[in-house]
Amino acid sequence: MNIGLLGCGAIGELIVEAYADGVLEDINIIMVYDQIREKAEKCASKISKSPKIADSIDELVGTPDIELIVEAASQKAVKDYALKILENGKNIMIMSVGALVDKEFYDLLAQTAKKRKRKIYIPSGAIAGVDAIKAASIGKIHEVELITRKPPSRFISDKIPGDIKIDPDMKEPIVIFKGDAKTAQNFFPRSINVAATLSLASIGPELTKVTIIADPSIEENIHEIHVKGEFGTLKTYVENLPSIKNPKTSYLAALSAIKTLKKISEYIEIGT
Ligand SMILES: NC(=O)c1ccc[n+]([C@@H]2O[C@H](COP(=O)([O-])OP(=O)(O)OC[C@H]3O[C@@H](n4cnc5c(N)ncnc54)[C@H](O)[C@@H]3O)[C@@H](O)[C@H]2O)c1
Structure with missing residues (x-):
């Protein structure tokens, strides 16, 4: 599955490192985007077959080969781009889940995903159960x-x-x-x-x-x-x-994002 990464901070970087270490079989990170270009460049530099650095969100969302966009940016990014991502026929994994407590917005995303037959993945993050x-x-x-x-x-x-x-x-x-x-x-x-x-x-x-x-x-x-x-x-x-890269982010949240990506391409699913 071809992936585009939206947000190259603490979680984005840990996803890229797991990918570079071969943890994410059957997944290709082909494009990265961050509003701060240097962050995207840092992420891209960790991967031997360097992904393209998108110049804009429109380039990321408009790239036909990308099947899933992994959001690890901000709640504002979810509010601004999630609908566009689904409408462009892409699946989305959302880390900034707080954006979804707005019921109207949640329902709109859910209806759009259903209409476009796309998936919204929400990792369990830093909690258990x-x-x-x-x-x-x-x-x-x-x-x-x-x-x-x-x-x-x-x-x-x-x-x-x-x-x-x-x-x-x-x-x-x-x-x-x-x-x-x-x-x-x-x-x-x-x-x-x-x-x-x-x-x-x-x-x-x-x-x-x-x-x-x-x-x-x-x-x-x-x-x-x-x-x-x-x-x-x-x-x-x-x-x-805490994650070494960002003390505000729990390391388990990043691991949960990585496991969710891994699960998408696995043939045996354990747990509900
Ligand atoms: N689900 C969970 O359990 C959980 C746990 C921890 C963090 N989070 C959330 O995940 C998100 C990422 O966390 P992090 O620790 O990696 O944050 P971070 O601040 O380390 O990195 C975020 C990156 O996204 C970029 N970014 C922000 N808004 C953007 C936009 N509109 N367009 C493009 N790039 C943008 C920033 O420049 C930054 O590089 C945050 O919203 C955070 O609150 C979720």
């Missing part, structure tokens, strides 16, 4: 909750609701958000991808509860999931090490 939650969603799910803990520095660029201020010298953990996944999206766009994925796999962004905690005693991004339903109860807990 999506396989079981998908199975559970065939029955009734009563309650879904995500509790995310991160070091305070990861929230520096977020606008936190209420009067809460992140003090770099804080000693005790503080809850900086409690609400639903849809509202969380307005305040914590970078932290919301996991909540978005969890909610889309279960009961939707408006019903999925989210608690976000700034915790000075940890180095990792910790995601805890609690689900109750007809199947019983599920709890998962992941302590994610």
Whole structure:
């Protein structure tokens, strides 16, 4: 399968490195694009049979040989380009899943994918349990909750609701958000991808509860999931090490993107 990469930051680079190491059999990265050209050049330079560097999104989307575009850029990129990608007859893998909590936009993408017979792949990212939650969603799910803990520095660029201020010298953990996944999206766009994925796999962004905690005693991004339903109860807990390339991104998220790509060309699928 011929692939075009949209976004050559932490996740994009790790995908390219896995490809260069031969992890992604039956996949060819034939074009890369980033709004910062040097980033695209850096990614391209890691591959021995150098992919073409697109000069524009239109070049990436308009290249007939590309069957799948892997988005690892930003929620804005998803909002601006995902529809165009599907309408041009290409499949898309979306990492900036937070863009999909907008139900109208999600429905539009889903309808377009159906009409054009294309697929939208959403890797499970930095959380565990999506396989079981998908199975559970065939029955009734009563309650879904995500509790995310991160070091305070990861929230520096977020606008936190209420009067809460992140003090770099804080000693005790503080809850900086409690609400639903849809509202969380307005305040914590970078932290919301996991909540978005969890909610889309279960009961939707408006019903999925989210608690976000700034915790000075940890180095990792910790995601805890609690689900109750007809199947019983599920709890998962992941302590994610940050990616060396971007401490805001969990390494597991990039590995999940790589595994999703690998799965597309595998002949045995394990898990739901
Ligand atoms: N699904 C998950 O669990 C999960 C986990 C971590 C990160 N993410 C999301 O995945 C995305 C990529 O993460 P990252 O850590 O690689 O980010 P990053 O900031 O390291 O890299 C993003 C790259 O995309 C480029 N880019 C951004 N907007 C663009 C646009 N409109 N057109 C072209 N290029 C554009 C940037 O220049 C940058 O090089 C982010 O949106 C992030 O929030 C998702």
